[in-house]
Amino acid sequence: MSSARHLYVHVPFCAQRCDYCDFVSLAGQRGQHARYVAALLAELELERETLAPELETVYLGGGTPTFLEPEALRALLEGLPGAGELTVEANPETVTPELAGALAEAGVNRVSLGAQSFQPRLLEVLGRRAGPDDVRRAFQFLRDAGLANISLDLLYGIPGQSQVNLDADLDEALALAPEHLSCYELEAKPGTRFAHAHGAELAEQADALEDHLERIVGRLTASSYRWYETANFARTGGEQDLRSAHNLGYWRGHDYLGIGIGAVSTAGELRWRNAPSLSRYLAALEGGEKPPRETEALDEATKLRERLMLGLRLDEPVALAEVETVLDRAAFARLSDLGLVESDGELITLSRRGRLLGGAVSAELIVWSGDSLAA
């Protein structure tokens, strides 16, 4: 069996479901928290052999891990194996001095705080509970508790968000001097209530939106943040590498174990996704069984395609020799001519503009099954 050095733990519970969210999440269900944590630890036990003896990272994501009943959260943190990087995602309104202290005490050394925006109006559009002051307060509580590595999540492309609003959000975020920033474009999935409510407005601002990422990159890199992944920025200048070690594991194609409902694991030639049903998850693990899951076999070519797709999201190059069997040479030449791809013959990386167009560029660079290589 392989040995994953990264562990993801999915905590689906939230105070409420945000309209734009597409993660597996469940509003409320406080009565289930303890049972769920017990089930998580049971799943971890059943998957022991997937994990390496020493872990690099553990990541608690959600949902809102910090929405867990304090007892349940403590039990979970206690039951998890130690790791060099232990991250917990937190929503501002859940962060109290007590919680911050408890996290620090339990060995959490990185917190990812979902700020999203600092504009009350935009937070309202998103249906977020926390206001800008809550974000700043939460940040301060975490700092006070000794957390020296905090990441802020920001959203762009929120209906009604102008360029001025975006700049203001960046100012506010930078004022807090976080170690790390994740900037995501709001994805209004067609058919969702959110898309329905704001589709017209989103379509109208589509053109302006095109410049947002470039603006963010310009602003943050000028403030000494490294644009190390398509949507992620790490502060530079200190001794510590402030990139997310956990997420780098994904982007570098390492194995990882994910536990909890809806969680995905990749180990060797196999990827599996736990079913998103809470009741089935609890029932299986309480009966000593692994939870129901879908599996996907990953052949060598697929793994290499993912390696290229994920690797090109990073600012560190990918070795050509590693991916040459899935690299579309004609596209490579064409995109090089257009200045989107850079290569010295041994390494390949995307130019700044190439990274802004990274989706389309990597789609073209990869030879998919059924592609004729000659094309």
Added chain:
Amino acid sequence: MDQSQIRNFSIIAHIDHGKSTLADRILELTHAVSERDMREQVLDSMELERERGITIKAQAVRVQWKGHELNLIDTPGHVDFSYEVSRSLQACEGALLVVDAAQGIEAQTLANAYLAIENDLEIVPVINKIDLPQADPEGTAIEVAHLLGDAPEHVLAISAKSGVGVEAVLEAVIERIPAPAGDLSAPARALVFDSSYDQYRGVVAFVRMVDGSFSRRQALKAMALGTEFEPEEIGFFSPGMTPVETLAAGEVGYLVSGLKDVARLRVGDTITTVTEPASEPLPGYKDVKPMVFAGLFPTDSDAYPELREALEKLKLNDAALLYEPETSKALGFGFRCGFLGLLHMEIVRERLEREFDLDLLVTAPNVAYRVKTNAGTELEVHNPAEMPNDLEEVSEPYIKATVIVPKEFVGSVMELCNDRRGRFDHMEYLSEQRVMMIYELPLGEIVLDFYDQLKSRTRGYASFDYDLSGFREGNLVRVDILVGGEPVDALSLILHRDRAYDTGRQLVEKLREEIPRQFFDVPIQAAIGSRVIARETVKAKRKDVLAKCYGGDISRKRKLLEKQKKGKKRMKQVGSVEVPQEAFLAVLKLDGGKK
């Protein structure tokens, strides 16, 4: 059977006026088909016809009625096949003219009635669907009688659906339609009024024996084309194939020729015997020439051999279909195909897609142009991209169009026809409510969206038919479209000079919408020669990222990228620009004529 006991007739009608239903009732009444075997509309054998409610290929069925032999010859109902209709009519002595009691005379009814009159047929007018609540049998009878110069009392009133009046129709066939009067002892002459192709038996010709007789295994010869063959079988349809030893003057039947190519036995040709040939063929053979052309390209360029094979097979039973290889810089390898008209084109396309499972890109259709260059060379151009620049003179085909509409739409129709360079000829009130308008129009103005426009401007009430009326000189220019500086051959079009600017501008605007943004700016231009008359730009894409990508969504993101590239594979390459296939149909999506 003695010729005096034979009656050969057709049914002519506008689409949906009940031709097939009447044919079914006749077969039932004469016990040619047991009710149990009765499929709806026995005569329409092709799946496509059944779905579209139209008849493409004629067939002939022999039935017995009160000591008479009746041959019911089915005719195609559309103007594209007017030559085939006229041959089918030539095989008859009479025709039932079926008119819907609620709809009245339509443009096609007129066209086919005139064809029948030209062929000296005895016309038996029949008003159908008299049991419909909105039927107006008396009014319709007056309209029809007026058209034929007949008395309204002479018009039969029936309901083919319920069978009411159908016996009277058969009585009228026997009483009013003359018996054939061929010379049984003269050298054999038979008119090929239709043919079809059977993959095992080869070309099956439908013939009307005019003089003399044929017997099985007799050496025969098609007079116009000179093709000789020995039929493997002769017979008639009842409605299944029924072999016989001889076919004699006055009879209708089939010949299984054994020939493997329909082009060798064309509709309209006369068949005689090799040993005792007739000196004169029957009149009226024409080599029908396609007037509408379009490029057919496989959407997946690997499917070119399949397309070629499919066209070869289609051509076997569609002698009017013309095709020649075409290489487009934008669309790759395909075929330039010639069709009799728009419906013919639509049918061929559907058959290729349905029967041969091909995914096709069909370029906007154009007409045949006759060109004289400055150097004095004369040629016929079937592809706008091949239109020479050094034009001395260009002529284009014109049609005489018949439009029948309720009188309140006369203004809209006039406006449309004027927009399309039409010349008003005359108009006539068919009744107090309905007007027939005759226009002369360039065929090139019809092939794009005239019919759709006509329908939408008359709320679907207009009926339309046309006849080719010859070639006429026009002030025509070739407008080229350049994408990213490269001329796109498949988008060139021939336009009247006065309309070139307007259409060119609309076309580049449409293309700007259709061509997705690329990694670089893409200029789109319309030009006459080297002169640019319109320009738009598709702005370069500035951002295309999959925002989030973590452990949980790697598979989904991977599939998204794969789909993104697959989508691009369906695009065609113009220089370095990727152009979606739909963009090549942009000209069809212009708001034609709307101002």
